[in-house]
Amino acid sequence: MDLNLREIRPYGDTLSDGAMQMSFTLPLPTGPLAKEAALRFVRRLGLAEADVVHMAELGEGFTFFIVYGKTRLFIDATDITVTAVESDVWDRATCDEKIRELFGRKLRIVGACIGEDAHTVGIDAIMNMKGYAGHYGLERFSMIDAFNLGAQVEPETLLARALEKQADAVLVSQVVTQRDAHLQNLTRFVELAEAAGVRDRLVLIAGGPRLDHKLALELGYDAGFGRGTFAEHVASFIITHLARSRGSSGSKG
Amino acid sequence: MDLNLREIRPYGDTLSDGAMQMSFTLPLPTGPLAKEAALRFVRRLGLAEADVVHMAELGEGFTFFIVYGKTRLFIDATDITVTAVESDVWDRATCDEKIRELFGRKLRIVGACIGEDAHTVGIDAIMNMKGYAGHYGLERFSMIDAFNLGAQVEPETLLARALEKQADAVLVSQVVTQRDAHLQNLTRFVELAEAAGVRDRLVLIAGGPRLDHKLALELGYDAGFGRGTFAEHVASFIITHLARSRGSSGSKG
Amino acid sequence: MSLLGIDQTQVQRLRATADEITRSLAPLLRAHTTVTVERAVLRLLGVDGVDHHQVPLPNVVVNHLREKAGDGAAAAVCAAMLHTGASIGEVAEQVARGELDLHRLAQVPEDEVRALGHELAAEGLARIRANVREREERISRLPVRGQPWKYVIVATGNIHEDVIQARAAVRRGADIIAVIRTTGQSLLDYVPYGPTTEGFGGTYATQANFRIMRAALDEVAEETGHYVRLVNYASGLCMPEIVVMGAFERLDMMLNDSMYGILFRDINPVRTFVDQFFSRMVDAAAGIIINTGEDNYLTTADAVEAAHTVLASDFINESFGLAAGLRSDLLGLGHAFEIDPDLEDSFLLELSQALLLREVFPDSPLKYMPPTKHMSGDVFKGYLMNAMFNLSGIWSHQGIQLLGMLTEAMHTPFLQDRFLALQNADYVMNAARHIQDQVTFRPDSLVVRRAHEVLDKTGRLLEEVRGAGLLEAISAGWFADISRPADGGKGLLGVLKKSGRYFNPCKSVLAVQLGLEKEIDTWI
Amino acid sequence: MSLLGIDQTQVQRLRATADEITRSLAPLLRAHTTVTVERAVLRLLGVDGVDHHQVPLPNVVVNHLREKAGDGAAAAVCAAMLHTGASIGEVAEQVARGELDLHRLAQVPEDEVRALGHELAAEGLARIRANVREREERISRLPVRGQPWKYVIVATGNIHEDVIQARAAVRRGADIIAVIRTTGQSLLDYVPYGPTTEGFGGTYATQANFRIMRAALDEVAEETGHYVRLVNYASGLCMPEIVVMGAFERLDMMLNDSMYGILFRDINPVRTFVDQFFSRMVDAAAGIIINTGEDNYLTTADAVEAAHTVLASDFINESFGLAAGLRSDLLGLGHAFEIDPDLEDSFLLELSQALLLREVFPDSPLKYMPPTKHMSGDVFKGYLMNAMFNLSGIWSHQGIQLLGMLTEAMHTPFLQDRFLALQNADYVMNAARHIQDQVTFRPDSLVVRRAHEVLDKTGRLLEEVRGAGLLEAISAGWFADISRPADGGKGLLGVLKKSGRYFNPCKSVLAVQLGLEKEIDTWI
């Protein structure tokens, strides 16, 4: 394949044919006019050739469309810099060993699902003994004291408990993203930590299915984790991050 | 709903939220870079907010993406004029009656699937006795003599047979569209008819799943029919068209 | 005839155990009322509206009464009516404006108070009975389709947008519309008022919203020729009140579980048990099918390991429900299709469970929940999982099939998602319409063996719960791995010891209506 | 044990009828050869390459021989070799350059000609046998997965692009890769030469393309640990030649039907019957699994009404195949999932047919075709139809599951479509892996009743065909509603009466290899 990284577009069945599938609903009654509108719309999106392969009446003046088309638009893949968590991932035993070695004491980690969000399965997956998909949670790490506060914890409460426990790291889970609830809650927590002057004492980590590292950094966290995260990813990051900051700012332990 | 027809965009769950679904494959190995590339690509397509909700490795350096996003782009639905076949659709009995009334003789219709295309089910659906989905074909119309030449007929042959049978209308079916085979075949047939100086003597009709009236007109046909066509649509059009041209150019029968 | 070879005497034994479990809580229930039960009574008697701070008048009155609510809010209010000659609404408004102090009323004869209370309760009940009749009349004119009924949700947050989406779904074949409630409403200790247009992942449950949706569905039903059932959520801190509101607006179903609030919303157990009982008497009078929430167990626990907890909980829900006067055909007992789709033979395990539930509760319109936990952004795979769910649904003749949405992992359903869900169910259920009549299972098959194993485990769990006591079992985390002590949780302050003078005029009126005269005094 | 209660003696009766039908054609087959059989013989003996007009040398030689080909092309060519001392390739090239006229050779002793012919044929066969051994060796090292084998197509038109897509599919679990042939190749009376990069809806079947794909699949198989089977299309005007090319390049399967060309490509019936027989002897020697094309019947006829024609045709294909030396395990007999998805219980009817085929041909790896005709632009619905097809496939233990593509109605598969197809099969088949062991069907079920009805109708059709004669039945339009007279159709000119001297050196060599010595002279 003669791939030109400066000109990446979708591949249907030949390189750079730009073929792709779309589906959407228009608020127009089903018929030739709606079909033509759908075509015009996908042309506006830059599909040079397009075919409305399916049109279905949804009732109440709406029509559903499935479109296949080809675009000449492309992106340059050579100038993409990826913002991903940078740390090795060690297994549980290694994590414990590293902690013993680097800090000589247990790390304390406090976590919760904040705001009105009651989706605890994610934070439980990371923190609870049982873990997730065969990967034990932080409670199982012998060199970690993990405190999972559960669901619907107010940001204020989480911060208070973290300080009370002299936490090294705080884990914040956000699953509900409707009306940007997660952004508001996450921001609020960072602001509280800053206002309290403790931001730099804590490794702040955000997680949830619609979260990634880039977004977490933008919101003022040290790292962000999305779908498919296991406890060891989080533990490894915390160790690396703490070791690095200890390295730069002198021993803390 | 306060629908503004000048600003039509997709409806996810609120008017004009612009929400839509896409899927495509990029020639990039699965990982954060590919994911970011996918995001940039859909932004190029004008999705303001977008989420790569799924990424799967296809092997050989390809990655499949499913994206949901929202666009602010829109189209103006007030200036759309639809090119659709304009004729009433009568049932078989009425068609027969009209032919008797208007022309006083049987109409002769010749049809085929031309070029290398061997997909006869479509043209059979329109022409053969049995018809399609409970709608009898043209052979069943008592005032129509229908001649279905079948598959893989050369344009030359079709024209010769049409002239031989003194056809009023010629039906051309094209199903295979890969490499624009249908466009080439359809164009070739019209050119032959023009070169032979018989274009105006024939009602020329094209049909096939990827064809529509607009495209057929562009290619020089009098009408085009796509998916879901029945014999009566075609017969009604032929009657209307012939009656109209007879009206303007004097009786022919 | 049993496909699974289930022994109905074993089932009856489990049912009896469940009855023992629930009956041992009766004295506790009987000793208490709650603020929301009292507010529900006031609503039934005719109190409605809000004060100038938007606080609902039932709350105003009950807050005003404080401990005196332990006598029954109706008592004070009826006394005030007799005293002032005002209507019940006027009394509530006078209290709201601070013009009337219910603590400072001169004595009125108790029998007059009771008579007035019963009269108002009978009027409230008459309103509900009128709705029952109207429903019957409509259904006889607009017959509902055969089961499984296709149940879809709307959840835009805006009742007017919900209406558009619901009507569209009905036009494409939905039998049931559920308006999902906004996040967190279950923890509000009042029911918001009026039509609402802002909600998170759902729309506020308000009586006005109920009314708006009811009217919209009735209208579209006339066009499609099938009555459309409307659902909303009751469980939470205002369970009984929401049921009363639903009964007044002719809702057809309510999410109304005896333990959901305890386990999943950390609501105080006593509060929840008291609330569910009264609310279900109202459901029963209103012909409302309840939906229980056993599916929730499987969002935290593993669906293979915890299958028996679902069934055990269904037995408990059934037992409480029957005690409160619900007929079997009003018990939409919950279960779900939540086994890891990557597990070998996962479909067979799902089918086993679905058939088991069907055989154990043959007369109840089971509420079957679609895959949610294992749904991902892969909408294509998700669409398949929903297809297998639909196949299991038609195969096991479920009553209420809550259609899965292919975008489950992303957002509340788009208009098109609901359409696709209906199309999925229509295709699969039609293509395998009579599969149950075709097939028998080998006695040694996984399907049969698994069903027996789950049933046996359910029996053991129920026996252990009977031994320990339900409150203790809940406190010990036997359900959904969640521990809820009886003296903890939200809404505890709203649990009131009934005084000796306690008066609830709806109790006897409902009991008569439901034919519960004999047992009612053991429970409430 | 029969799930459908099929009576195997009835099945044997139908099989016997089919044998009578095919055997009555034997004299006709025996009397004729065709230009492509002769070219195939030349290829087996070692002729390859093209002239400066890109005409394949086998065509050059057979065209040059004209009627003389009725003596067998090998006779003339071997005579020329003996005469000139040149190799077979050199002889062909000399003919191509006009340097050698095979009509003007001095007489050489017939037994020397025959001896040389047999020697060359044995060398050709040895090449094929070496491939068989290599396949066996690779499979023992890289075990194939259990059935149903997941079969996907590539069809870009460009062999190099096909390679990329095939490898990707293998990495995601495909067991079989079919390279679809370009539109119209079946009507070319020669096989194009060399690697090709332009095709319509498919890629040219050339020996070079076979080699390129074979190498690519062998390479990726080493990485994935499973041997990957390669398929191409033989049926058409060059059926025997393409099989020889496939045998030389270690293809594992070939579309190779005894009637497809007649019915669907209007190829002369005698030509097709003669071609299929010889080509299948080569398949048999090469251990190539044939795929028959009964699915095609259902693209024009209705799948419910015409179900028995599919089965009848399978019996005929089986009978011809066994006669030509194919073992049952090399008979990929075709059928398809093409019932209108909107029909009530359509899935049950499909399942009935799939189980029936499975019970009638228990030792053959049935080739099960996915829905195509009723696929539309609605890719979501299409994805579901494919799921039900996959369920039917695992339930009835099909051998070769040709995976359906959700974009069937639009284009040859995109890379992602193939991935989605594999994901669909993986999920559904894993989720219902052991369903066949779980379930029995009620004797009065639609599934059982329908299977008996189809089998009975098949018996009646076969008997009528036996009565009328196969050529007459085909001419009368009994299969696929298409009428093909025995003296019409394409390629008729290429049907040659064998002369008394006719010599085909491959015949006896193959017959010995296949243990057909006794019967071979009745057929060829």
Ligand code: B12
């Ligand atoms: C289970 C579930 C529930 C359960 C929750 C039970 C519980 N105790 O958690 C119940 C039934 C109670 C529930 C209720 C609601 N839910 Co819900 N629910 C889900 C569901 C089906 C699965 C979520 C889940 O458990 N995933 C599995 C876990 C393991 O994945 P995860 O959360 O992504 O976690 C992983 C990573 O993200 C990461 N991670 C997560 N957190 C953290 C934190 C840190 C620090 C780190 C490092 C990593 C990390 O690691 C985890 C392991 O890999 C999703 C749909 C879906 N399939 O995703 C909807 C979903 C999340 N729910 C939704 C909604 C709207 C609700 C309700 C608001 C509905 C309503 N109106 O009543 C309610 C309200 C609850 C509330 N107040 O928050 C929406 C959210 C829409 C949105 N984008 O905002 C979803 C997407 C469903 C939908 N399509 O509408 N829900």
Ligand code: B12
């Ligand atoms: C059946 C079928 C076949 C059968 C055809 C049998 C036959 N006798 O027709 C067989 C198996 C032989 C076949 C072969 C091939 N096929 Co084919 N086939 C199909 C299939 C599954 C269904 C087509 C069909 O019958 N539709 C039903 C009819 C009723 O619909 P219709 O044609 O649209 O006709 C309606 C309207 O369009 C209209 N209409 C049609 N013609 C006309 C004409 C007039 C005048 C009017 C008024 C109206 C009209 O009215 C009809 C009734 O409403 C489609 C996939 C699909 N689901 O669409 C692939 C498909 C069309 N085939 C395809 C291909 C590539 C092939 C092959 C080239 C594959 C190969 N390399 O060998 C071969 C070659 C055949 C050839 N030489 O043309 C592709 C075409 C891709 C493209 N866009 O170019 C498709 C889309 C499959 C795919 N995804 O790859 N095929």
Ligand SMILES: Cc1ncc(COP(=O)(O)O)c(C=O)c1O
């Ligand atoms: C029985 C029951 N009640 C209520 C709810 C929802 O209530 P909340 O508003 O607490 O999310 C559910 C959730 O699925 C439920 O199953």
Ligand SMILES: Cc1ncc(COP(=O)(O)O)c(C=O)c1O
């Ligand atoms: C047995 C058989 N051979 C060949 C083909 C394809 O051949 P053609 O190249 O004629 O389209 C098919 C088509 O599906 C088939 O079933």
